[in-house]
Amino acid sequence: MTEALRTAVDPDHETTLELIETAGDSLCTLLGRCRVEYDGRAASTLDSGDRLVVLKPDGTVLVHTDEGQQPVNWQPPGCTHEADIEDDHLVVRSHRTSPDEKLVVRFGRVVHATAYEATDAAELVLTGTEADLRERILAEPSLLEPGFEPRATERETPAGAVDIYGQDSNGNVVIVELKRRRVGPDAVSQLNRYVAALDRDLHEGTTVRGVLVAPSVTDTARRLLDERSLEFVSLEP
């Protein structure tokens, strides 16, 4: 039987190197003290500290400190990485092109290393997204307002695609922008952009209404809505 897991406690660099190089489809974790350098879209350096480094078989690299949800440094999927021993350090280099980016993790000491052949066929089932909110309105358009009739989703305008495009009971065009959470000024600007684009394109005399749908709205956003004669409807996803 092939072992799905290999581990090394307080490994010397040769052992760690061998584990990384024979990782294949395994997920690798490295615990130890390291420095990190990154150069690409931006550039960064990180002094020595104890961290968890994760190497995924898809090329992802994550450097996690003991704090925070986000990795302090990383490389995205699709990167190639290699490991070497240099100057008594275990060095992991990850690289990608377009954009050209490289990450170098230099371990003085590796405290623990694992390679785990993980198999995972499951897919996340997520509800409460903006798409769910859209389906809710399409199934029951009166949630927006009585007489509302959806005509299209993702309808294109010169300024981008509108979430829901429809008509009200008076025959006016209605543009609906959906947000799954409380909205700020950016969402108002987005809606305004679509309304302005359609105002330009449609026949003179056609009234274009813009409706922002979200659970709630900040004061600033509310003021911006009023200034631009845009509307707000409170709905949760």
Next chain:
Amino acid sequence: MTEALRTAVDPDHETTLELIETAGDSLCTLLGRCRVEYDGRAASTLDSGDRLVVLKPDGTVLVHTDEGQQPVNWQPPGCTHEADIEDDHLVVRSHRTSPDEKLVVRFGRVVHATAYEATDAAELVLTGTEADLRERILAEPSLLEPGFEPRATERETPAGAVDIYGQDSNGNVVIVELKRRRVGPDAVSQLNRYVAALDRDLHEGTTVRGVLVAPSVTDTARRLLDERSLEFVSLEP
């Protein structure tokens, strides 16, 4: 000497439970087959699969599959978590309030567990940010245009704070919006929002120019800039 690292290979649930409960300031990693449920701002379920679960001493929880840079499920820092054995499963529950969110990871089998007392005093030094671009312009305002004179940064308007507020050689007000990377329609809307707000506020007759500074601009954004009589200057951070 206190061991900075504890590990358990193919541990029974009691062993894993003990390791988690005595983790203290340690960073914990769990490798094994689990199901995950999340309920909070949204809700999700994830069927059984082999994953890496990271428990940080600050309350962060990360569930990583063998693919992707992002965790498939997570909890942010500040959460409290507890572990239990239920129905022959090791169950890790993480919870927070405001918003009320909970994450449940249910392991059928844990293949490996570690607790690592990581110490990390280092801070990331990052260059190539928007702040760097701002400093570059403030040090040499002619990069924007000859005669430009910065007057303030983060100047408040009714629509939000402007990156750089200044004057051109003709005494016109200049509003500068900075982006460290190629910009799309959203950045144009943002700049337009600030310009419109100041146009309203300032005396009649004062000309307010809006300048978007970024490495480059998409076609749509370029067209939007032109329609609103806003300007673009190409600069890298």
Next chain:
DNA sequence: GTCTTCATGTCGGAT
């Protein structure tokens, strides 16, 4: 590839 927008975005700074 580029473009556009969503995200359980996360994070930090200011109020």
Next chain:
DNA sequence: ATCCGACGTGAAGAC
């Protein structure tokens, strides 16, 4: 606590 915008945002879908 909320608001607001930056982020090496990442990820997905359309073209």
